[in-house]
Amino acid sequence: MNAARQSAVTAAAFIAGLLFFPVFGTAALLPRLGVPLALALAAAILGTRYLPSWRTLLTVLAGLVGVVQTSLGFGPPTGGTLRDLWAGATDSWRLVLQSTWPARPEPELVLFVPLLVVAATALGVELAQRSPLLALVPSFLVAVLAQCYVPTPPWPAAVAALLYAATAGVLLAAGAGLSHGAPAGSLYAAAPVTLALVATVLSGLVPAAPARYGFHGSPAPVTFARVTSPLDELAYRLAHPATEAFRVRNAAAVDRWPLVVFDAFDGIAWTSTDRYRRMGTDLPAGDAVEVRVRSRSAEIETTPAAGPWLPSQTWPARVRGVDPLVEERHGTLLLGEVGGARYTLTWWQPDVDADALGGAAVDPLAPGGTGGVGPVPPGIAELAAQAVGGLRPSLRSALALERFLRENYRVVTGANLPTGHGWPQLREFLLSSKRGTSEQFATAYVVLARILGIPARLAVGFRTPSARDPDGGYTVRNADALAWPEVAVRGVGWVPMEPGGAQVAGATLPTGGLAAATDRARTQLPAPEELSDPPAPPAAEQSTPDGAPDGRPSSPWAGVPVLLLVGLALGVPVATGVRAGVRRRRPGIRAVVGAVEEARDRLRAHGVPVSVGMTPRDLAEVAPGPPGVAEGLRRLGRVVDRSLWSGALVDDGAPEAWAAVREVRRGLARRGWRSRLRAAFRY
Amino acid sequence: MNMSTGMSSGMSAGEAAQIAARIAANVEKVVHGKAKAIRLAIAALFAEGHLLIEDVPGVGKTTLARCLARSIGGKWSRIQFTPDLLPGDITGVMVYHQREEQFAFHAGAVFANVVVADEINRGTPKTQSAMLEVMAERRVTVENFSYEVPRPFMVIATQNPIEMEGTYRLPEAQVDRFLMRLSVGYPDLDAEVRAVLADCAGATADDLQPVVDPAALREAVAAVRRSRVDPAVARYAARLAAATREHAVVRVGASVRGSIALVRTAQAFAAIDGRGYVTPDDIKDVAGPVLEHRLLLTPEAELDRRDPAEIVAGVLESTPTPLVNA
Structure with missing residues (x-):
C-alpha cells in the first residue's frame, strides 16, 4: 500500500x-x-x-x-x-x-x-x-x-487534469x-476522476x-558598455565605403539585413524600446503575420570590428553558432559584446501575393508603429498631406508617400554628405535642400507617415550588394549601409519601403519574397492624378492586444488552474459526502461506530484538536460553540454507550446516532465563515 | 431507557444508584464542595476496595472518612496511628480469663465495617504490615485461629504527604493494596464559607445518621459486581495499564491488580450512575485515582518532578478508545 x-x-x-x-x-x-x-x-x-x-x-x-x-x-x-x-x-x-x-x-x-x-x-x-x-x-x-x-x-491541460485526478x-x-x-477505496478512487471529468466537460x-x-x-540584462547608435554611424560608414562589415554565404534571396530598429522619436533623437531576451530554441513568426511563411537561412560571418548588433531579419527563427539576445518585436539580435561572430541564421519570410498587398490596410496596432514625432515644425503636416493627396492610411498611401519622396528629393553620394536626423535637419531636407542620404530619406518618411496615421518605424542595417563573391556569397561593406522605413501592413507584418529608390540602392537588388511583392505593388500604383483609396477592407475582427480574437468559440477548456480549483472546491465536499454515506450504510452497530468517526472528522476539519483517546463525551467537552455541537456529541455518546457497551440488542442506535451527527453538523454550520471555509477543504 | 440493563437478579443498578445518592447527600451535609471526591469514595465503598486519602493537613481527609463511616449503619472504628501503636492494638489479642481458665480473643479496632486509619504513615512498618495484611485477606489470624472481619469491610486511610518527620513511608507493594488514592484538595471559596458556617452551627461528622444498613450495602456491592463489562472495555483497561508499564519515565507501572481495580472501580462508577454496564468513559473517569499511586517513576523523572497524574493523562490521550466489540 x-x-x-x-x-x-x-x-x-x-x-x-x-x-x-x-x-x-x-x-x-x-x-x-x-x-x-x-x-x-x-x-x-x-x-x-x-x-x-x-x-x-x-x-x-x-x-x-x-x-x-x-x-x-x-x-x-x-x-x-x-x-x-x-x-x-x-x-x-x-x-x-x-x-x-x-x-x-x-x-x-x-x-x-x-x-x-x-x-x-x-x-x-x-x-x-x-x-x-x-x-x-x-x-x-x-x-x-x-x-x-x-x-x-486546453487539450494538454484537460489530459493533465485527468491524469492528476487519477493519481489522487x-x-x-x-x-x-x-x-x-x-x-470504499474504489469509491474514493472514482470520485476525483469523475469530478475532473465533470469539471472538464463543464469548463468546455x-x-x-x-x-x-x-x-x-x-528583459535580460544588457551588460556591454555604451556603443554608438548605428544610425549615428551611418554617415561615417558611407564615408568609408570599402570597409568590410560581414560576409553572407548560402543566402536565400534577401535584399537587406537589419541591425537595429528605432521606433521612438522625440524630435531630436531616434531611440529604440528594445527589450532583449535570451534566445530559446525556436521563435515563431510574429502574431501579426497571418500569411504563409517560408523558412530561409544563411551563414553569416561578421568582422572583428562589428557588433554588438548582428545582421538579422524581421522574423528570426533560430541562431546556431552564437548565443545572442533577441528583440522579438524587431527581430534584431544582440551579441552582448563587440567582436567577430560566425553563425547560421534561420528566419521566417512571409509569402505575400502582390495583388493583395497593393490594396492591403495598415495595422495601427503594430507595436512601435505610431510612436511620437515630437513638435512638428510648420509646413511639414501640409507637405505630408500634399504627398498622398488626401488618401486615408493604407499601403497605397504609404507607396504614394514613397513615390513623392523618390520623385521630389535626391540622394547624394560622395564626400560632404549631409548628416543628422532631428527635426532641424529634416526640415532643411524636406522644405529646403531636398538632398540627403538614406538617413534623411528614411527618417523623413517615418515622420511624414506617422503624421498621416500610417504606422511606420525606422530600420538601420545593410543592403545585399549586387556583386557576388567567387564562392557565390556576398561581402557586405560600409558602402551598403542603409537606413529604411518599414510600414506595418495588416496580416503581413512590417514591409520595408524604399523612399530613396534605386538611387539609394545604387545597384540591382536581389529580389524575392516580400521585397519582390512590394516592387510589384509599387509598379501597380496608379499615377498621382488617378490615386484613390483602395476598397475598404472588411471590418477587422476585434482583436485583443495580444492578437487573440475575442468572442470566438473559446478553447473548450478553462485550463488546469480552473480544473484544479473546481476539483478542490467540489472534490473535498463530495469526497466527505461519499465517506459519510459509506459510514452510514455500514451494517448494525458499525453504523454507530461510523457516526463517531464522522463526528470526529467533522470536528477535526474545524480545527478541534482530536486525539485517539477521546470519547464522544470528551469531544463534547472540547467542542467549539455554538452549544448545539456539544449537545449533539453528548447525545451521540449516550447512543454509543447504549449500543456498544450495554450488551442489549439495540436496533435503533444507528438512526439516532446519525441524527446526533446531523445536530453536530448543524451546530458547526453556524460557526464563523473562516472556520467553515477551512473545514470545506479538509478531508 | 432501562437503567438496569445488564443486571440479572437482585438489586438493580438503579437501586444501587439511589443508595449512592443517599450516602453522598449525607456526607455533603458536612463535607462541602467535594462532590467528586465523595463520588470516588463511594465508588471505592461499592467496589469493596480500600481508600487512601492523601493531602495536606486541614482539608477534610479525616472528616470525609468519618462521614463515610457514619453514613453506613454498621460498626465503624477509628485508629489513630502513632509510633507506639502495636499490631495487637489493631488486630486484637488473646487474653487469659481466670474465671473460665482459658484464653479468649479480644477483637481489635479492625473488626468493623468501616475502619478509619488516621495518619497511617505514623505507624511503624510492623503495625502498617499488620493493617495491610488485614486489608488484603479480610481476616485476622491470632494463635492459629482465624477471625473474619465483618463484610462489607473497608479501610479508609489518611496520610500527610508533606510532613515526613516521625513517619514511615508506606511500601509501594502495600500501597498497591489500596483500590484508589484520593486527594481532597482545597475547596472553592463558597464551599469553604459553607464549611465555616456549618462548623459555627455545630454540624459535625458525629451528628450524621446512618442512611444505609450493611445488608443493603452488601447487595449494592453484589450489584456492582454484576455490571456488564464488554470485552473491548476490559481490553481498553488492560491497554491503559500496559501503557503505563511501557512508558519511558515509569520504572514500575500498574500491575494486573491495577487493571482489575480499574475495571472494578469503573463498575462501581457505572452503578452510581444507574447503569448496569461499563463504558470507556467510566474507565477514563477512574483511571487517575486508581493508577497514579501504582506508578513508580524513574529517578530521573523524580528529579524532574514529573507527576504521575500527567503520565496517566498522557496515556489516556494516546491510547485509542474502543469503538467496536473486541
Whole structure:
C-alpha cells in the first residue's frame, strides 16, 4: 500500500513538472524529470522497507543523482556539480523568464524544474504517511507555479487534469483501503476522476479568453558598455565605403539585413524600446503575420570590428553558432559584446501575393508603429498631406508617400554628405535642400507617415550588394549601409519601403519574397492624378492586444488552474459526502461506530484538536460553540454507550446516532465563515 | 431507557444508584464542595476496595472518612496511628480469663465495617504490615485461629504527604493494596464559607445518621459486581495499564491488580450512575485515582518532578478508545 501511495505521489509530481512543457518542450523535460523521479521513487520504496528513518534523505539524494546525470551530464559529481546545482536552484527560475520560449534546455535554465519535482516527491512521500490529499499539495504547488509561468493549452491541460485526478484517486484508494476496505477505496478512487471529468466537460461550456497573466517577459540584462547608435554611424560608414562589415554565404534571396530598429522619436533623437531576451530554441513568426511563411537561412560571418548588433531579419527563427539576445518585436539580435561572430541564421519570410498587398490596410496596432514625432515644425503636416493627396492610411498611401519622396528629393553620394536626423535637419531636407542620404530619406518618411496615421518605424542595417563573391556569397561593406522605413501592413507584418529608390540602392537588388511583392505593388500604383483609396477592407475582427480574437468559440477548456480549483472546491465536499454515506450504510452497530468517526472528522476539519483517546463525551467537552455541537456529541455518546457497551440488542442506535451527527453538523454550520471555509477543504 | 440493563437478579443498578445518592447527600451535609471526591469514595465503598486519602493537613481527609463511616449503619472504628501503636492494638489479642481458665480473643479496632486509619504513615512498618495484611485477606489470624472481619469491610486511610518527620513511608507493594488514592484538595471559596458556617452551627461528622444498613450495602456491592463489562472495555483497561508499564519515565507501572481495580472501580462508577454496564468513559473517569499511586517513576523523572497524574493523562490521550466489540 505504501508503494502504491508513493508511486501516485511521484506520478503527480511528474505530471505537474510536465506542465512546464510550453517553456522547455516535452522532449527536453521527459528524461530530465523521468529519470530523477524514477530513482527517487525506488529510493522511497526501498527506504520505507529497509531504512524508514532515512527514507527522506535517500529519496532526495537519489533524485539529485538523477538530476545531475540527466541535466548536468553523465559522470561522477564534482565541486562544479554542486555549484551548478546551487546556481540552478537559485537562478534558473529567473533566467528562464528572460528567455524566449521554448527555452534552450541548458542546465542554467532548466535545472529548477527537476529540482522542484524531486523536492515535491520527497515531501509528498512523507506527507502521504499522514493524509492522502495532503501528499498532493507539493505537486499541486508545482502545477500552480507552472501555470504562473505559462497557462497550459486546453487539450494538454484537460489530459493533465485527468491524469492528476487519477493519481489522487489512487492515493485516496490506497489510504481508504487501509481502514475501510476495497469497496470504499474504489469509491474514493472514482470520485476525483469523475469530478475532473465533470469539471472538464463543464469548463468546455465556459467561454475562455486568452491568458492575460504570466511571469514571462522579463528583459535580460544588457551588460556591454555604451556603443554608438548605428544610425549615428551611418554617415561615417558611407564615408568609408570599402570597409568590410560581414560576409553572407548560402543566402536565400534577401535584399537587406537589419541591425537595429528605432521606433521612438522625440524630435531630436531616434531611440529604440528594445527589450532583449535570451534566445530559446525556436521563435515563431510574429502574431501579426497571418500569411504563409517560408523558412530561409544563411551563414553569416561578421568582422572583428562589428557588433554588438548582428545582421538579422524581421522574423528570426533560430541562431546556431552564437548565443545572442533577441528583440522579438524587431527581430534584431544582440551579441552582448563587440567582436567577430560566425553563425547560421534561420528566419521566417512571409509569402505575400502582390495583388493583395497593393490594396492591403495598415495595422495601427503594430507595436512601435505610431510612436511620437515630437513638435512638428510648420509646413511639414501640409507637405505630408500634399504627398498622398488626401488618401486615408493604407499601403497605397504609404507607396504614394514613397513615390513623392523618390520623385521630389535626391540622394547624394560622395564626400560632404549631409548628416543628422532631428527635426532641424529634416526640415532643411524636406522644405529646403531636398538632398540627403538614406538617413534623411528614411527618417523623413517615418515622420511624414506617422503624421498621416500610417504606422511606420525606422530600420538601420545593410543592403545585399549586387556583386557576388567567387564562392557565390556576398561581402557586405560600409558602402551598403542603409537606413529604411518599414510600414506595418495588416496580416503581413512590417514591409520595408524604399523612399530613396534605386538611387539609394545604387545597384540591382536581389529580389524575392516580400521585397519582390512590394516592387510589384509599387509598379501597380496608379499615377498621382488617378490615386484613390483602395476598397475598404472588411471590418477587422476585434482583436485583443495580444492578437487573440475575442468572442470566438473559446478553447473548450478553462485550463488546469480552473480544473484544479473546481476539483478542490467540489472534490473535498463530495469526497466527505461519499465517506459519510459509506459510514452510514455500514451494517448494525458499525453504523454507530461510523457516526463517531464522522463526528470526529467533522470536528477535526474545524480545527478541534482530536486525539485517539477521546470519547464522544470528551469531544463534547472540547467542542467549539455554538452549544448545539456539544449537545449533539453528548447525545451521540449516550447512543454509543447504549449500543456498544450495554450488551442489549439495540436496533435503533444507528438512526439516532446519525441524527446526533446531523445536530453536530448543524451546530458547526453556524460557526464563523473562516472556520467553515477551512473545514470545506479538509478531508 | 432501562437503567438496569445488564443486571440479572437482585438489586438493580438503579437501586444501587439511589443508595449512592443517599450516602453522598449525607456526607455533603458536612463535607462541602467535594462532590467528586465523595463520588470516588463511594465508588471505592461499592467496589469493596480500600481508600487512601492523601493531602495536606486541614482539608477534610479525616472528616470525609468519618462521614463515610457514619453514613453506613454498621460498626465503624477509628485508629489513630502513632509510633507506639502495636499490631495487637489493631488486630486484637488473646487474653487469659481466670474465671473460665482459658484464653479468649479480644477483637481489635479492625473488626468493623468501616475502619478509619488516621495518619497511617505514623505507624511503624510492623503495625502498617499488620493493617495491610488485614486489608488484603479480610481476616485476622491470632494463635492459629482465624477471625473474619465483618463484610462489607473497608479501610479508609489518611496520610500527610508533606510532613515526613516521625513517619514511615508506606511500601509501594502495600500501597498497591489500596483500590484508589484520593486527594481532597482545597475547596472553592463558597464551599469553604459553607464549611465555616456549618462548623459555627455545630454540624459535625458525629451528628450524621446512618442512611444505609450493611445488608443493603452488601447487595449494592453484589450489584456492582454484576455490571456488564464488554470485552473491548476490559481490553481498553488492560491497554491503559500496559501503557503505563511501557512508558519511558515509569520504572514500575500498574500491575494486573491495577487493571482489575480499574475495571472494578469503573463498575462501581457505572452503578452510581444507574447503569448496569461499563463504558470507556467510566474507565477514563477512574483511571487517575486508581493508577497514579501504582506508578513508580524513574529517578530521573523524580528529579524532574514529573507527576504521575500527567503520565496517566498522557496515556489516556494516546491510547485509542474502543469503538467496536473486541
